[in-house]
Structures are given as structure tokens and as C-alpha cells.
Amino acid sequence: MSTETIGVAPWMALPETQAVIAALEARGSPGCARFVGGCVRNTLMGKPIDDIDIATTLTPDAVIEALGQAKLRAIPTGVDHGTVTAVSNGRPYEITTLRRDVSTDGRRAVVAFTQDWSEDAQRRDFRFNALYVDIHGRLYDPTGEGVNDAREGRVVFVGDPTTRIREDSLRILRFFRFHAWYGRGDPDQEALAACKALIGLAEGLAAERVQKELLKLLAADDPRATVRLMAATGVLSRVLPSVESPARFEGLVAIETEQLFENDPELRLAALLPDDPKIAEQVAERLRLSNALKARLIAAAGASPRIVSWMSPREIRRVVYDLGLNTFSDRVKLAWAASGRSATTPQWRGLLALAETWTPPAFPLTGEEVLKAGAPKGPMVGEVMREVETWWIDQDFIEDKFSIIERLKAVVQGMAF
Known part of the structure; x- marks a missing residue:
């Protein structure tokens, strides 16, 4: 199962990381703990590392005991499913015991712990997420294709896509999210067909889970092709029934890319919706968005006053005073995206520049x-x-x-x- 080495990456060499692995191996044996998932995948793909997840043959009770002996904090974040969070010098590490599914209902799984790394890999979603690496940088690829998938930008389910989706229907959205972030070229056709055929299973998903996946997808550098794919397969209309046309969304992504604006998944969500505050409110409630994001979507959806590229400085000041800078900025970008004009059109950028350099005065009357x-x-x-x-x-x-x-x-x- 060991195929090659990726060396000791900087995140693996951190004293905090070394301390966690040392604690687990002191309780178990050398090699009882390996890094897994995103940290391994992203290292192979040359992408930034966010979370550091660890898989282990130790049971959760043994993990907690090992961390305690090493004077590291242990948080039982999901003990029933085998997960304990270690905190080493303020840095969290999610540690999960190797598992196999006993039963699933499309949303939740009953699991049993195992000592078999291959068995653990078989219950994961995509082959490039079923990669493990030990503290010495030795890479383990139980499916035999995870390394190639990571390096070539392929998002492929572990085993049969239909089986994986029936285990957890959120994997439909995860497929599109991972394709938006890591996919290169055409999507895996077998996976796409399974997502399309089983989209009805997503109806019972918790709103919070859908929201999380959707916003992560929209945060990708360029999710336009993926959103087109979601629209073509009917997945987008299931998640966001109010979407009329992704055209404004595509225009917004083009503007962000060409004008070097930061990726704004919340505004991208607003761009997918019509300019109707009532619909924005309905979507916010459907997805159980935070009050702050709900308010932002509703404000961005307002159609009055009308925003046009030829507004005079005086008109700009008046609208900024009325709406506030943030809402004005959102509406300018949405109007710009809907105009169909080039993302490099200077007039739109000029509106933003003037608004950003003007400080609305306080009304001087008591x-x-x-x-x-x-x-x-x-x-x-x-x-x-x-x-x-x-x-x-x-x-x-x-x-x-x-x-x-x-x-x-x-x-x-x-x-x-």
C-alpha cells in the first residue's frame, strides 16, 4: 500500500504536530497515526493547508488517555463517531479512529472501529481524500488511484458512486464543491450521472449542511464551470429553486478575477438570486443563514435607487449616505455584473473608488x-x-x-x- 514519499512537509515538522503524533505513538506503536485527507491531498497538489486531520488505530478512549499523558488538551468533539480534537499549543488537530460503516440512512452512519486502513479508506468519499501519510512522509494510497487523481485534478468517488451517495447524500454537493476547487478538465462522468440520478436524496439534508457546502463551493477561485454543470444537471435548481440565470453570477466572478477583488462567496450567492428582497429572505431562511448574511442578501437585492455606471459624484454620495458603503458596493458590483459590459469598464470601478474615498458626514443638527x-x-x-x-x-x-x-x-x- 505504501507507494512513495512526499518528504516531511513544513506543517508536519511543526513542534505542535510532532507533539501530537508522539503522544499517540507513545500510547500505541510507531505508525499507529497517519495524516489523512485534505492536508495530504493539498500537499500533493501544491495548495495551502488549512486543517490537519489524523487517522489512528487507537480507540477514542485511548486517544484521550494518550493526549492527557502528554499534557495536551483533548476535546471529545465526536466520540461516538471516533473523533477527538487535540489542542497542541493552541493549534487544533482532529483525530479520528479508523472506521467502517455498519449502516447508513443517507444522512447519518452507524460506525464500528477497525484496525484496517484499507477498510477505513473504503468508507471515504473521493479517492484523493483517502490518502494517508505518516510522520516520516511515507505516502499510503489504499485505492491505488488517489495520488494520480490529486496530481491530475480528478474528483472520483471511492468505489461505486451510487453506493457512496446513498451512504451520505451530501456527497452530491461535495462532488461539485471539490470539482470547483480541485477539478481540472471534464468531470468524472460516472460520478456526474450518479449525482444527477440521485439528486432527490438531497431533499432531506439539513439546511446547515447544504449552506456550508454551497458557500464553500462559491468560494472557489473560479466556480463558473461547476455552477454551469450544476444547472445543466438540475442540481442547482434543487439547492436554489429561485435561480433564474447564472449569467450575473458569471459576470461577478469575471469582475472579481480581472479587478483582483477578493472572492466573495456571499455576494456570489446574491448574484445567483433575482433582485427581490422577499426571495432573498426566503432563501436565507431556507438555508438558515446567519442574521448578518440574511440582512446583506436582502439589502443587496434592493432595486431602488437604481445603480448605473454614469452616476454623478453627487448622486453617488447621496446613495452611499442612504445605503451605507457596504450595500452600495454590493449593488454596484451586482449591477456591473448584470450589465454585460467588460469587467475592465473604468466607469464602474470609478463608482467604487469615489464611494470608498468619501466619508459620509453626520447630520449637523440636534x-x-x-x-x-x-x-x-x-x-x-x-x-x-x-x-x-x-x-x-x-x-x-x-x-x-x-x-x-x-x-x-x-x-x-x-x-x-
């Missing part, structure tokens, strides 16, 4: 000044202030306090109290 001008206490104070503020905005946020007070007097005199 309730006390309104009262001194003759307005009675109560709701009329707010009404007078709103009337003066509207004039102040029309005057392009005039700074002349004398003129503002004169306008205040005129408004108070003109109102019947």
Missing part, C-alpha cells in the same frame, strides 16, 4: 436646536429633522451651519403645529 427654533416637543421634532435632512442631502451635504439653521427656521415656520 434635537435641541430644533426645539430652540420653535418646534414643540414630541414626534414633530423628528419630522422637522427629517425635512431639514432631506434638504441638506439635496444640497450635497452642505457644511454651512448658518444656511442649515436658516432652513430649519423656514421649515418650523412653514409647519402648522
